[in-house]
Amino acid sequence: MKAIATIFLSLCGLIASAQQVYTPSEENLKARAEFEKARFGMFIHWGASSSLCDGEWVMDSRKIPVSDYKKLIGFFDPEEYNPVEWVNIAKQAGMKYITFITRHHDSFSNWDTQQSDWKITNTRYGKDVLKMLSDECQKQDIKLCLYYSLVDWYRSDYQWETGRTGKSSGRTGKSDWPSYIRFMKAQLTELLTNYGPVTAIWFDGHWDQTSHENRTNPQADVDWHYDEIYGLIHRLQPACLVANNHHLPPFPGEDFQIFEKDLPGENQAGFSGQAVSDKLPLETCATIGYSWGYNIKDNAYQSTKELIHLLVRAAGYGGNLLLNVGPMPNGKIQPEHVERLAQMGEWMNRFGYTIYETGGGFIRPQSWGAITQKEKTYYIHILKKEGDTLVLDFPQKIKTVRLLNTDQKLQWNQDRKTKQFSLDLNFPMDEIDSIVEINL
Numbered sequence: 001m002k003a004i005a006t007i008f009l010s011l012c013g014l015i016a017s018a019q020q021v022y023t024p025s026e027e028n029l030k031a032r033a034e035f036e037k038a039r040f041g042m043f044i045h046w047g048a049s050s051s052l053c054d055g056e057w058v059m060d061s062r063k064i065p066v067s068d069y070k071k072l073i074g075f076f077d078p079e080e081y082n083p084v085e086w087v088n089i090a091k092q093a094g095m096k097y098i099t100f101i102t103r104h105h106d107s108f109s110n111w112d113t114q115q116s117d118w119k120i121t122n123t124r125y126g127k128d129v130l131k132m133l134s135d136e137c138q139k140q141d142i143k144l145c146l147y148y149s150l151v152d153w154y155r156s157d158y159q160w161e162t163g164r165t166g167k168s169s170g171r172t173g174k175s176d177w178p179s180y181i182r183f184m185k186a187q188l189t190e191l192l193t194n195y196g197p198v199t200a201i202w203f204d205g206h207w208d209q210t211s212h213e214n215r216t217n218p219q220a221d222v223d224w225h226y227d228e229i230y231g232l233i234h235r236l237q238p239a240c241l242v243a244n245n246h247h248l249p250p251f252p253g254e255d256f257q258i259f260e261k262d263l264p265g266e267n268q269a270g271f272s273g274q275a276v277s278d279k280l281p282l283e284t285c286a287t288i289g290y291s292w293g294y295n296i297k298d299n300a301y302q303s304t305k306e307l308i309h310l311l312v313r314a315a316g317y318g319g320n321l322l323l324n325v326g327p328m329p330n331g332k333i334q335p336e337h338v339e340r341l342a343q344m345g346e347w348m349n350r351f352g353y354t355i356y357e358t359g360g361g362f363i364r365p366q367s368w369g370a371i372t373q374k375e376k377t378y379y380i381h382i383l384k385k386e387g388d389t390l391v392l393d394f395p396q397k398i399k400t401v402r403l404l405n406t407d408q409k410l411q412w413n414q415d416r417k418t419k420q421f422s423l424d425l426n427f428p429m430d431e432i433d434s435i436v437e438i439n440l
Contacts, residue, residue: 027239028240036281038096041097042322043324044100044326049072049104054297066154069154076329078129078329094352107155111128111191148184156171156173157179192233203246230253245285256283259285263284264284283322284314286324294328304343313370351433358379369382382429391421393420398421401423403435405433411426
């Protein structure tokens with residue numbers, strides 16, 4: 001009977017949270033607009049788990065109990081960590097913001113938190129890597145977002161009994177959900193008061209307390225207290241955005257929508273079948289290889305061409321691309337990632353103006369490519385030639401058409417009545433992206 005009452009109260013809390021009214025502040029709305037302009041950011045998965053070189057889920061995938069996993073604190077020693085180098089790599093790639101893992105599912109905190117001993121400053125390295133990264137981001141004018149895990153495989157107060165993951169961590173005692181909520185609030189307060197301006201808090205783990213195939217129902221086995229947590233964030237830093245990788249339509253209080261390893265609405269990876277918001281900024285997070293955290297066996301790297309196509313298509317949906325790197329245990333970003341990011345940066349130096357500060361096109365991305373736009377200027381990104389002619393229905397009369405890659409003259413026409421535009425594709429195509437600029 002007590003268990004039934006607990007579940008009922010949790011559901012009531014969730015319903016109350018879902019019914020809250022959220023009115024974003026002026027600072028928040030301005031921050032959303034700035035976030036939408038960025039279009040390209042760096043995700044960084046890194047922490048104690050990196051020591052085992054088998055991805056960030058290694059504690060769960062290898063079924064390592066806390067009693068053994070906590071030994072990592074004795075030899076995680078990223079002596080070559082250099083935040084200047086990290087930020088330089090991001091800037092040279094054309095990235096405008098960094099989203100850094102502050103605490104992943106293994107509960108390891110990458111800052112000098114006062115709420116736990118399981119933290120970076122208790123390792124042999126001993127330094128507050130987040131403070132160093134925050135200072136460098138401010139120095140180089142790169143926005144800083146902070147990833148924060150909701151699920152926890154390490155702490156015994158997390159409601160592990162109903163969680164879908166972390167079942168092999170060796171916890172046996174009864175959880176204490178109110179204690180865990182207090183812990184999260186205290187850590188978030190530290191992050192938002194001790195590390196300068198934070199562009200966004202990026203949550204992950206809601207899915208641990210839902211049915212595995214849940215993609216439409218917000219019902220969970222716990223009350224996450226989102227109204228309190230989101231409210232805390234917005235009070236401490238009114239411009240700070242909130243996002244949650246719950247694979248569901250946005251909840252009240254969230255400021256942009258996340259799509260994991262997928263473009264909005266495509267759901268090719270199976271994580272992102274949720275409805276796409278037409279009101280909030282959108283972000284696709286993706287990996288260069290397969291793993292998020294460093295995995296010594298992962299060499300399935302996407303090519304620079306594939307990564308640029310992903311960036312272009314994300315912009316064609318009106319969204320950002322958050323591209324991940326998983327630094328090695330010593331703190332260095334692996335050379336394969338650095339190489340691809342440098343090559344993307346070269347492309348962005350030439351054509352970034354067709355991506356930054358643009359909106360999605362008047363049609364969603366197609367198999368041949370995507371469209372981005374700024375007011376009355378449209379950028380047609382032809383990623384793959386399909387046939388001899390590209391036909392598009394433009395809303396107004398076209399003034400000029402030119403190819404941005406070369407001085408090649410283009411053959412085109414527009415029907416005076418229907419405004420239908422036809423472009424002859426029999427010209428030398430660019431190996432990566434043939435970009436046609438159209439002014440109305």
